[in-house]
Amino acid sequence: MNRVTIVRLCVIAGSVLAVEALCRFGVINRLTLLPPSEMATYLLHLLVSGEINQAIVQTFSNVAIAFVLSVVLGFLVGAVIHAIPRLRRACDPFLASYYSVPVFVFYPLFVSLFGLNRWPLIMIGFLFAITAMVIATLNGLDRVPPVLLKLARVHRMSRSAEALRIVLPAASPYLFTGVKLALAYSFIGVLAGEFILSGGGLGYAIAYAYDAFDNRTMYALMLFVLIVVTAINSALFIWEQRLLRRRGRG
């Protein structure tokens, strides 16, 4: 482990301990925030008792479907937009301001289109995530070095060979960024949809606990979401670093 990682871990551990101390010594009111250790113990209790299993399965399966759909369709849409420069310039302002649209407002519309089932929530996560993938795809395709394209022409590669052997590998770091963001935004969309609108899943459980003044459950669930999302992101980050290092060597 290098120095940067050690300092980083110290910073994180230090902040958690500081919050713990502030809570324990009563500087922060118990009604506002619970000590992190208490959140963790209660979370463990919830997980062991199986009370939240159903919510977990529901949320995660929705996120997974939204994620896969957004990555696949986002890549295809990005490739199409990239191939048509005029369409692209017309789309740019919309892509640039996309994230200020609270997609959740379309929940009632999706309910009337898809029925009162899991699909309205999946659509929210999907719509939130797909733009990240489209933008990343555009970025990646933009940054394929012209030299490589020339190389493909010199070797008289077919269009499919050029796409598979030249364009995709050259654009892959950007595509990977898109995949990471799409995962994050799928989570954000699905959880926010559950939180504000729907009647199930982890987001709903947190809002319900807030309304019922059940701080223990609320903070335990928040901690759970934070841990899971951070763990998945760190795993992707490490994998990405490894891929980049291999590229650097090759």
Added chain:
Amino acid sequence: MSVIPEESGSAYVAGHDSARATQRRSLQRLLDSFLLVAALVVVWQLVYWKSEVAITGPIETAKTSIELLGSENFWRHALASGRAFGLSLLMSSVGGVAVGLALGAHRFSGAVAAPILTALYTIPKVTLYPMVLLIFGLGISAKVAFGVMHGIIPVVIFTMDAVRNINPVLMKTARVFKLSPRETAFRILIPAVLPEIVTGLRVGFSLTLLGVIIGEMFASQQGLGFMIINGMNVHNVRSLTAVVLLLLLFAVASGTVLLALERRLQR
């Protein structure tokens, strides 16, 4: 849509500086944007035919929006959102640029902070909103805090990356001319990283707006977010669709302006 990639591609590359070519290009661009908007309106109309209970059609919504723009009630809510948004935007821009410059300049702290910032950027902050409410209480401060939580991190990340990736020759020049840290910041650092910062501010702008609106949708009695959630709860589809349309127009208009600014700075 009748789009001819080859032609526009060559227009892209050739870049004749004659006034007529420029004029033709901007005319074509206008036409393309118009076609895209027209296509979106057609899709909207189709969706409306499919589910008339959940949305109003384009023409009716336009009428309702104009009515709303003339009503006092709408402006009261818009002003409430505007105030919260303005404050959050100010705090996330100034704070974000300051923190980003500091973390970028001090390489070690930047390296320590980078993954933490990415993690903060990707966590679903909505789930933390109850905590924000408990800390700040109901009212404008919670909304502002939530907006800042959403908006500040992209500004920090973009600014920090810009400073870290700055051309070393520029910093060497500053040292050769023996500029003071203040002069270095204002004469070299900021002009060099400005385009990236504007990109960060654009993303920050969008996410701050999103944060404020979400904040208003949950546990608030004022603002456009409240109007939206209230429209859902009492099934006032007309006002709901119109507020969403106005919000979208505002977002796209601001996005267009910021994007144009960014393009100009990059040149």
